[in-house]
Structure formats: structure tokens, C-alpha cells
Amino acid sequence: MHKNILIIGATSAIAESVARLYAIDKANLYLLARNESRLSTMAHDLKIRGAASVVVTTFNAEDFSTHQAVIDKAYDALKTIDIVLIAYGSLPDQKTMEKSAADTIAACNTNAISVISFLTILANRFEENKSGTIAVITSVAGDRGRQSNYVYGAAKAMVSVFLQGLRNRLHHSKVNVLDIKPGFVDTPMTAHIQKGGPLWAQPNEVAKDIVKAIEKKKEFLYTPFFWRYIMLVIRNIPECLFKRGKL
């Protein structure tokens, strides 16, 4: 049986790598992203790699009023959806956020509110269908607020807590909810940051972990694995010490 997969934010580097892995598996792919020409490049590529079918459509995450129609259209095309992966997001510049409430709200809208909007709509469909996996890429940054990145972190944390509640609710309908927390990944989103060293991972390595975690119906995924231990330490530093630090 070919899997039916919806990817929201499909042109992100991690999402594209995930789509390629499912293409080899002959999945039916429904891809949403902003950039039409990149979606069309991806569609040709994924078909050659083996996807049974690929449908691509543009969407705008910030336009909340369109979300219901976007998801309805995906269901019209795929009939049922086995796996949804929400992979879009933006990495806002913390210093800019500190100067502007409007920019901070916009970053929260993109990284948290719009995701929650999609999740609300999707959850009801998955609950009805009583199977499948909802997977969302959040971030290790959501595990603790740090001065260098707390707007992004707070938005991701909101999604993570929402997913926790959703997991509890949908467990009774046999729907799995996976919260994916990547560490540093070498992607266009992080292009401006100086890279190198063992903490940086490639998108295709992260993608392999994601596909495996979906398969195994995991609840959480830290990827690469060592972030689980790094974040365990960071979460457990007493606040009276943490607040003096420079992280």
C-alpha cells in the first residue's frame, strides 16, 4: 500500500530530504510551500525518484483564513492522509525582535499560531480516520528560553506544549503525534551562521531519523540523538545560575 503524505513547508531542506525518502517508498505526495517554481522542480525530481504521484500547491502560512480550504483541497486529492509533516518556519533575528513588538508577533504567528491553526484542522480529520501520524518540526530551542534566541524558542515551545495535549487527546483515536526537535542543521535557514564542528548535522541525516521515528510511532525525536542529552543538561541548570549565563 502506497502511503499518502502531506508535507506543509515542503521546500525546507529537511522536508525535501524527507520527501525523497518517501518517494523511494513509492508514496503519494502532496506538497505545500510558498515558492511555485521550486515546488515544480521538486515535483519532477520526486517522480523520477519513484513517488507514485506528486501534487504541489502554494500556500501562505500567515493567511489563517485560507487554512481550512488548503487542508480540504489536500484531502480531496489524497482521500486519506497517513502522515502529515509540518516543516515550515522562520529563524528570526533575536536583536531585531527585541526592538519591535510587531516583528515579535509576526515571528510568533509564523512559527506558532499558524502551525496551531493547521494542527487544529488536521487533528479533527485524523481523529475521524482513527489512524496516522501527525509530525511537526519544532526545535531544541523550545526546551529552555535563552537570551540569544527566546522569541523563536517561545514560539516552538508553544507548539510543543500544544502537541503534548494533542497527543494525549488523539491517543484514544490511535493517532500518533510526533514532536521533532532538531539541533543545528546545515540548511538555508541557518546559512548566515558560521558552521562546522560536530554539533552541525546535514538535512538528509535528520530526515532519516524523522522517517524512522514516524515508522516507530515515537512521541519525541531529538535529532541528531545527542541533543537529547545536551538539552537534558540545559533544562536542569538551576534558573538562578542560568540567568547569569550567556547562552
Added chain:
Amino acid sequence: MKISGWGRCPVIESEMLSPQNASQINIDSEIIVRGLGRSYGDSALATQVLSTLSLDHFIAFNNDTGILTCESGVSLASILTTFVPKGWFLPVTPGTKFVTVGGAIASDVHGKNHHVDGSFSSHVHSLQIILADGSCVECSRTSHPELFRATCGGMGLTGIIVSATLALKKIPSAFISETTYKAKNLEEVFALFDEHQASTYSVAWIDCLASGEQLGRSLLMLGEHAEEGGLTLNNSKKLSVPFTMPAALLNQYSIKAFNALYYNKQREKVTERSVHYDKYFYPLDGLNHWNRLYGKNGFTQYQFVLPKSVGLAGMTKILNEIAASKRGSFLSVLKAFGPGNENYLSFPMEGYTLALDFKIESGLFELLERLDAIVLEYGGRIYLAKDVRMSEATFKQGYTKWSDFATIRARYGADRRFHSLQSKRLGI
């Protein structure tokens, strides 16, 4: 960010541009294009480099003819994983699959089947290239033929290859029937190459530290695509060299011992086995970061070709020089080339090529300069994709069509935009 070639020398600070698609490519200053960084020396190094690694999409594939169009950042590895299960293989492959299609064209790489199938560009039908003025041109043997011949083997110095159309080769299985012959010296292995000209694949491993009667003792490995075995991919786990090893581990004693063991692991004169293509073509790809074995100063691969008529005399002289220097190399590779092609800077010519790895240490470049002199004396040349140190004079004497190349480069304005450390060193 800091970048280097596969030889890990030199390491330079460079600004890396990573366009997400061809329309984002905007050339307003001097640049060189870079793929997976597997050329050994400084041919993909410059203060500003443009990475093609995000241009990694397949564009079209015809399952009846095997004609593939893809972006230039697609790796040979992903072509193999996608198309071997469908019964298609690379028409020509170098000794690593971790190179991009763009890099394979720019270096006009060759493989173990050069004597029958020519080099990589022989199977490229057309390519799209962004020129110095920002325009995108499709070129082939019939459309802009001079640009095509300059770009194939042109080390990225004519423009930015963004996509290419090439012909894959039909295979019955993913396995290779390998026959190995033991040759006790250089003369014997040359005779074996001649005798087995009809074999699809042939390459010899040569013990470059053996001398005297045993000078050039080697194992010649022939291969044919097997009928049986199925179209499976190799799933064995990869090993990795976790950190840079102390360079002193590689010395004349350890290499001599290794080479003796390797040569003597085969007792019979001839052996046969069936081996997966991944192990046959890419034995070193199974060991991640194997370039760390050569220590923190890095290494260089010295690869030259000598014309067929003087091959034995020239090769004997060079091997004597290397054996006397006691600077050895694991797995030195000898191969008989078929005729060269019309490209201005392609490396292969009819004759014999030898590739040797040397760790970089004092005295090495003096030895290599002595070898350069012998190579030139016999009418040969050095492979640009491996080179990190040859002189402008050595280059210009070996690559006799260099000035035609320079003329075409100037005609397209490429000499004002596309430069690597190598192109500056070689005066092109």
C-alpha cells in the same frame, strides 16, 4: 568559512554562496564553482566560491533510452541509488561516487573503462551553463561546440554548469564479475593490459616501492557487468576515520609492509569472483574521511599520463625515481587509456596513467618536480583535478591546447569572472 580540497592542503578562508536554484545565481565578482569538494588540490578554491549542492534535482528521465537530465549538483551516488534498481548505471565513473555531475564534467573524469568508453563527457549530450554576463546557454557538440569542448574538462573556468543531459548505461545486475591477474613486474602488467583490451573494465594496483626485478609488480583487475545477482543496493555500514591521524603512521616501513601483504594476499596467478559494484568501483567510499589518514598537513595525489609508445620506458624511469626516494603510496593505481578526445583541457590521452598518494612533507615537492620533468620529457601531462602544485610551464607544455582554451575563455568573458587558486597559478 574554511575550505580545502580533498587533499586537505591548502586550507583557505572563503565566502560560500549557496543558491537554492539557478535563477538565484548572480555573478558580480570573481568566483569559482564548487561541488562536493573531491578534487584533491586547489581547483575548487577561491576567496569566493559558489556551491551547487542545493541544485540537486533530477529534471527528466527516459526509462527506455536511459537519457537523464539533472541539475549539476546531483551526486553520482544519488544517480546510482535512484537508477541501479531500475537497471541503469553510470556510463563512466571515477573511483569515488561522492562527486557531482557538474564536477565530473568540469574535470572530465575517467574510469576503469576509459579504453573502451572514453571519459565522462563522451556520454554528455548537452549542458546548460551560466556565462560571465549572467546569460544561460545550452551547449553541445552541435550548439556552441567550442564552449562545450572548453567546458568539458575546463575546471569550471568557462562558467557555472547548472544542468546536464547524459546517457546512462543498461545493466543486467548490480554485480561485477572480477578477474584478477598477478603480474610480477611492469612489463608483464603492460602485456596483460594489451592482451585484455576487450575487457570493459581494467585497472591495476601497483606496488610503487618494489624495485629491481620486481619493479612495477601489480595486480590487474578486470571486470564485466555480471548477468546474475539482482539490482540491489549495497547496504553495508560505513566506517569512518574519526580524527586526523598522526602523519608518522604512514612511512616507508608501514607502506612497504602493507604493499607486500596486499600483493601476496593473492597466491594464484588468476582469481575470479563476483563483487557488488559499490565494492568494485568505490572501495574507499566505504571509509568516511579517509583523507584524514595522511595527517594534519594533508596529502596530494600525483597523477600523470604518458603516451603509449614511450609508456614502458617512461614509467620505468618514474618508478625507479619513486622507489629510490622511499616515499611510497598505498594502492598506487595504473591504467591503460584509450584515445583522448577533442576537449581542450581533458586529461586522458592514449597511453598509461599512474596515480600515487603522497603525504605532504618537506622534500616532496622537489621529488614531484623531478617527476614532472620526466613526464614532460616523454610527452605526458599531469591531471588538473589532482594537482595542487605544478608550475605554469609544466601545465602549458603538457596541455598543448591551453591557448585555444584561453582564447575561448576570453571570448566569453570568463577570464574576468571565473578563477580558482589553480587557474591563477597556471596562468589561465
